[in-house]
Amino acid sequence: MRGFTKVAAVLVVLVILAILTGCASSGQVNGVVKDQSGVAIKGATVYLNDLQTTTDANGKFAFSNVKSGDYVLKVEAEGATPYQENIKVLGSGISKEVTLRFNSLARVKRAGVIVFGSDTTYAPFEWIDPKTGNAMGFDVDLANLLASKIGVKAQIVTADFSGIIPALQTGKFDAIISAMTITDERKKEVDFSDPYYNSGQILAVQSSNNSITKPEDLVGKTVGVQTGTTGEEAAKKINGAIVKSYPDIQLALSDLEIGRIDAVINDLPVSLYYAKTHPKVKIVGSLFTTEQYGIAFRKDEPELRDAINNALKEIKANGEYTTLYKKWFGTAPQSIP
The missing domain is CATH 2.60.40.1120 (Carboxypeptidase-like, regulatory domain)
Incomplete structure (x- = not known):
């Protein structure tokens, strides 16, 4: 009997140990x-x-x-x-x-918004409506339209043009839409969408000035440009011209109007838009550069860029691009990029 009791006790202990071991494992x-x-x-x-x-x-x-x-x-x-x-x-x-x-597209879709950096001093592409305080213009409407095509909303964040690419690179926004010309130099820093606007540089002078009609007439003259733009690059290539750079183009055009400078080199649609509402300024000569605008993205983030390119193709094909162009420029585009 004692032997049986000992055996039973051992078995109980073994069972308990097995249970404890199983729980612990x-x-x-x-x-x-x-x-x-x-x-x-x-x-x-x-x-x-x-x-x-x-x-x-x-x-x-x-x-x-x-x-x-x-x-x-x-x-x-x-x-x-x-x-x-x-x-x-x-x-x-x-x-x-x-x-x-x-990836870049998934981040935007999770957030429900694509944030665009833009220098909002560049009518008719982007500027601040003084009545509402909101950004408006061709680029702003284009941003909203493209965002809707990928199922999100667009948000415009104002940024100084001279620092807009570094701001993109540090993540302050997802893309740049700011009448930015596609150049080989900029391609070293950012990736561009397909072109969305055909443009070029033009001369603006005072309406009473008949001596300046082409870049060659700028020898010894002071030319206003915006810092960091292709207009600034073009002006610096003119031998003998005195280049004065401004943080935004509206300041340059204002100085031209009051006679502080002799001419402004800038994108045609922006200078033309200014001249229509400022009779003391006129456009002279013809385009002396051929340029195209693109939307800029951080390098190595192709998903968002490709989605925007698909949206651009869609609106160019279905007529929405032309409708938007007519709204802001009063006529159909001579060519669609």
Whole structure:
């Protein structure tokens, strides 16, 4: 009898140890999934070897009763680079915080808005309506139209043109729409969309001035330009011209009107728009450069650029581009880029 009791006691102890060991050999794998901004991601798919779950509204996930051992944790979400990590699960379990990196288009769609940087001193492309304080112009309407094509809204952030590319590169906005000419030099710093506007440089002078009709007449004359523009580049190539750079073109045109400078070199549509409402200024000569405007994006972010290009193709083909052009320039475009 005593022998039986001892055996039974041993068996009980062994059972208890087995239960305790089993409990200690399994645990929970849980965590949270966020984007680069620290915002929780709902609906991300999480894999733990053959197990699968999705994150809740707070970006959280959990796997219960996971046995101790080595596992592969994977996390996926649309538009994000997949995350993968080898983890070791011990009896106490493990908790992970996962950051997913979304591509440029996915980030914009998650935010519901595409933020454009723009130098809002450049009518009729972009300027601030004094009555409402809101940005308006051809570029602004184009930004809203293109944003709608990819299912988001557009937001315009005012930026000084001379620093607008560095601001894009540091993430202050998603793209630049600011009557920006596509140039080889700028292509070293940003990627451009397909062209959306054909333009060129033109001379503006006082209406009473009949001695300046072409760039060659600018020898010894003071020419106003905007800092960082192709107009400034063109002016500096004119031998003998005295170039005066301004932070925005409206200041240059105002100085021309009161006689502080002799001429302004600037994009035709902007100078033409100014001259229509300022009779002391006129446009002379013909275009002496051929340029095209593009929307600028950070380099190596093709997804958003490609989506905007597809939207541009659509509005050029279906007539929406022409309608927008007529609204701001009063006539159909001679050519569509």
